[in-house]
Amino acid sequence: LVLRGRPRDLAGRKVVVSAGGTREAIDPVRYIGNRSSGLQGYALARTAVARGAEVTVVAANISLADPAGAKVVRVESTAELREAVLAASGDADVVVMAAAVADFRPATRHDEKIKKTDGEPAPIHLTKNPDILAELGERRRQARATAPDAGVPSGAGVPTGAEGAYPKVIVGFAAETHDVLANGQAKLARKGCDLLVVNQVGEGLAFGTPDNAATVLVAGGDPVEVPFGPKDDVADAVWDLVAARLS
Ligand code: CTP
Ligand code: CA
Numbered sequence: 001l002v003l004r005g006r007p008r009d010l011a012g013r014k015v016v017v018s019a020g021g022t023r024e025a026i027d028p029v030r031y032i033g034n035r036s037s038g039l040q041g042y043a044l045a046r047t048a049v050a051r052g053a054e055v056t057v058v059a060a061n062i063s064l065a066d067p068a069g070a071k072v073v074r075v076e077s078t079a080e081l082r083e084a085v086l087a088a089s090g091d092a093d094v095v096v097m098a099a100a101v102a103d104f105r106p107a108t109r110h111d112e113k114i115k116k117t118d119g120e121p122a123p124i125h126l127t128k129n130p131d132i133l134a135e136l137g138e139r140r141r142q143a144r145a146t147a148p149d150a151g152v153p154s155g156a157g158v159p160t161g162a163e164g165a166y167p168k169v170i171v172g173f174a175a176e177t178h179d180v181l182a183n184g185q186a187k188l189a190r191k192g193c194d195l196l197v198v199n200q201v202g203e204g205l206a207f208g209t210p211d212n213a214a215t216v217l218v219a220g221g222d223p224v225e226v227p228f229g230p231k232d233d234v235a236d237a238v239w240d241l242v243a244a245r246l247s
Helices: 037-052 078-089 132-146 180-191 231-246
Strands: 014-020 024-027 030-032 054-062 071-075 094-097 105-108 126-128 169-176 197-199 209-220 224-230
Touching: 014 078, 014 180, 024 105, 030 071, 030 105, 030 224, 037 054, 037 071, 071 231, 078 094, 078 132, 078 169, 094 132, 094 231, 169 231, 180 197, 180 209, 197 224, 197 231, 209 231, 224 231
Parallel strands: 014 054, 014 094, 054 071, 094 169, 169 197
Antiparallel strands: 024 030, 105 126, 197 209, 209 224
């Protein structure tokens, strides 16, 4: 599979991409969710395969054809996404958190369908979900503090999957409706990731559409603008920056 003569600059690299949006059950038939289609995540997976990577996609509630050549792990909730991403990222070179992760979940899940009554409905109490991206960044920070030589590019002789291994490049996504760059810079620092792809959302932008524009914020570097175009272009811009950081 070759898409438009891409460089094979991810050959031999293990890449994990989370995609789609998590759902949190309220009762057996209802959930709290978001509008993520998975298009950007699958574009990342497809283009990474084309560039030679071994790709695992952790797919949350996506109704698109599987990206050819990638391993797909299906999940529904944030807890399931977290388990799958952490399991796959142990020996990965790169983790890209393109999934829209529900920030909150109902504090209790009703075992039976909630029925209408004559009175007002009971409120649904929410509790915070774990922040998977921040956890990946924090695990890497701690691993580097204890074993500063681990996790350097595998060409330098550190076996992937070794005790204390962690992704060399961690990429986050952020959808912002206002103060896009300021919010993005703060988020990049807070999450401890290397790249943060910032989209402006709202008014028909981004969700479910085949095209997108983005600004990629780079830790310790200048932001890269990706003009409005196919989500594959955003994906390739991300892989260009990832490949540069791996080499
Ligand atoms: N993310 C995550 N776990 C969460 C929430 C978000 O791993 N519980 C990841 C997303 O996959 C994305 C990045 O963090 O890569 C930024 O998500 P975003 O929703 O923009 O950031 P939040 O920290 O949740 O901040 P807020 O929603 O308040 O803007
Ligand atoms: Ca959020």
